[in-house]
Amino acid sequence: MRSLPLLVLLLAWLPSVGQEQYEVFPTDIRPAAEDFAPVRWKNAVVFCSLREQDGIIDHRDARTGKPLADLYRVELDDLGHGKAELLSEAITSPVNDGPASFNADGDLVCYTRNRTIPKRLGNMNARMDHLGLFFSRLENGAWSAPEPFEHNSDRYSVMHASLSADGMELVFASDMPGGQGGTDLYRSSLRNGSWTEPENLGPTINGPSNEVFPFLHPDGTLYFSSDRPGGAGRLDVLKADASGGAPVFMPPPVNSAGNDLGFTTDAQHLHGLMSSDRDGLDRILRVRRSLAPFKDCPEQVMDNFCYAFKEEQDLLDPSLPLAYRWDLGDGTVIQGPEAHHCYEAPGTYTARLDVIDTETGELFLTQGTRTVQVERQRQAFILAPDTVRTGRPVDLDAGSSNLTDTDVDHYRWDLGDGGRSEGSVIRHAFRTPGTYTLKLEAVGRPGPDGRLKARCSSRRIVVMDRYKEEEDGVVVVTYQDARGLVRSFAYQELPQDEYALTEEELQDAQFTVELFASTERVALSDPRFLEIRKHYPILERFDPVRGKYTYSVGEAKDLAEMYAIYRKVKELQFMEAEVMMIHPEKLTDMSDLAFLTAQDLNRSLVRASNILFGYRDTTVMDAYLPTLDTIITTLNNFPELELVIEAHTDDVGGDDYNLALSQGRASSVEAHLLEKGIAATRIRGIGFGEQHPIANNSEAEGRRLNRRVEFRFHVKREEQANAAHD
Incomplete structure (x- = not known):
């Protein structure tokens, strides 16, 4: 058997691999204080903090007048607004405590503290001021009494520990003699219950300047801070790969003109923490490795099965x-x-x-x-309405994305109006009318090669001016089905509904399910309609306000009937379909045009069955040109009006033939108006063939009525807005 050809090719968008970058985000730990050197511990973040404590005795640094450092914790999910709590009274001393480092299990901590605690803090001398490392174990929910690191000294400081995941390796900073200069980084290993003699990490890592605040990643990568030349500020974060190469400065915005220190990150080097005084006070920052955003964002495509x-x-x-x-x-x-x-x-x-x-x-x-x-298209998919109003929040949803080959870490949005956001579902309000390009990028976690990948898609959204006070957006309706169950669904009013409805007009309103809207005309024989045409005829309309062709199915006043159509449409994979309200036509007689204002004519339909054409001809007969002169006079009297010319046929002949014939006739009328000086931007001719009969085609009189030209007037959007604001 031969291979089965695809009617429509299913494209698999490949993920992009772009230039990596880092992003930093502030935290908001309460109450505000100077916080630095954060580290992950279980589901929390532990950090050093110079903050006031409740109590009678207030210990402060004699040189700065600030509180002494203590170890605090805040839940990881609360970094944006969490309240800091003391890590443990058991490992809190009257002197400086921290920073800290934990093993992977979180039951062993090694932290920095003043080596000696005097009976009176005022009696501290230089020898007592040296820092040392201390260990404590979490046993039965409580931290044990601190045990000193066996290589602490009263002649120099040993500080800033970084424990390996298994707790068997220790990297720390010290100003002990014999180093490369300043403060160097050292390594010690736990062997047979004792820590080996500290080993200087050598001139590749250390230099004449100060190296402090190390973080030993489980894969052997070493992050630390240094005040060596070549950085962006005073203390800068550097990264040294496990391969032994020379350390490199982390790029902005990780490094700044201030002191940047205490950098830590997760197993995939994706999400990290650090602290910086770039804004004047030490603050904890969240760090994220990402890709340069929105570099390759093809237009999203609809699924086609x-x-x-x-x-x-x-x-x-x-x-x-x-x-x-x-x-x-x-x-x-x-x-x-x-x-x-x-x-x-x-x-x-x-x-x-x-x-x-x-x-x-x-x-x-x-x-x-x-x-x-x-398969569904492999793409980041933006679920959003085609048209929204200015100032009205709209939900943008990435939840329908098909990214089975990407472990998505986060979604980020470019909203086309200068705004950016993040999240699977966001809400945004556009302020200015126009057509905007939305971009959605799904950034994945690193692959086996450690590199980040992303998938990006784009689509357009039309923003129209909300020029009236009434809310005309999403309406939620309820009805009772045949079994007595109360059901509800939402619909959105069509743009043509922007006028006050009388009770009688509201009673005459109908509903339809709009499948989608397109700036380009879509043939009704398009494969997208193949399955749904087995159930419903496709109705094509042109929406002059949006400037789009709309394709819908079903027209009903009964909401239960419309809900059944709506559910079937969703089953057939028209995921962006929504229920719209269709208001009754505002029919206007040709003889009344001279007596009406522009607002009277706004969204009105003038039906002309007396504009006739020759058999299989698209040329307007001379005898009927006075009818067109009336239209031209109206357009000249009201420059704010725009016009859609719609030509229709009866059902004699094939669908394609009638569609082409009607389009030729609409274009002929359009050309005549252009010859008479009407601007091309104000008129559009569209042929609908036999799609919209108004009478029975089985009778001669009905066919005559169906062979017609209709004129739809509408006020330009900016004119509508001005009228509403006057």
């Missing part, structure tokens, strides 16, 4: 009672050697071409099978 099945080798003898039948694996059976079918959902289907005995209906032969893998 349509396939063509064909067997070109016809093996059947016409003299035999045998026939082909396709079993498409989802319950659909189609007679004949060819089949066109749209699957309703992704999945793996087995398509089988059977030969059937037509006399018995039984299977004679299975000529071939093919496994069909139906």
